[in-house]
Amino acid sequence: EAGVTQFPSHSVIEKGQTVTLRCDPISGHDNLYWYRRVMGKEIKFLLHFVKESKQDESGMPNNRFLAERTGGTYSTLKVQPAELEDSGVYFCASSPAGERSRYNEQFFGPGTRLTVL
């Protein structure tokens, strides 16, 4: 079974540019999450999809961030325009629905390291 994959692994952009991150969850996982870790700090929640619907977007920093989940499969997170403080590692995670979601376990991807110059 393939794990959660993310693309790109690294992205370096100039302030004001646009970047789109992609996440492919584990097949069959209804729950998809985006998290971010800024240098040395905690992993912070951004957004939660259940299938194609946004269940919780309380962690999205501002309206420069836009997340979508097409057809309940892969998800994209777009940052437009990027600011210096958006630098960090963006993780995607997925988990199965309902009773199959045991032990609070979420399956994480390797992350996209975003650097805004």
Next chain:
Amino acid sequence: GQSLEQPSEVTAVEGAIVQINCTYQTSGFYGLSWYQQHDGGAPTFLSYNALDGLEETGRFSSFLSRSDSYGYLLLQELQMKDSASYFCAVRDPGENQGGKLIFGQGTELSVKP
């Protein structure tokens, strides 16, 4: 709100035992989890405690005391490959299942030869 506190870094030698503590404050509680992250890699699930006591999985054990809002991860027979960041996490109490995780800031464990 929810918050978790853990030490920022711990150093130990190969073969030793190390304990990483975590205290939490939540309005509700659905268990304490631990994740491991090697530099540049994906956080991976290590353990979960919903009830008080010790859960053992090989060299790793995790403990929970709900009355003290406290838990710890115990790593035995440390190996160099155990050098990583370790995060404690709780699930957001607003959702019964499938909700977001709230993480501590992470403890960077360095294992020396």
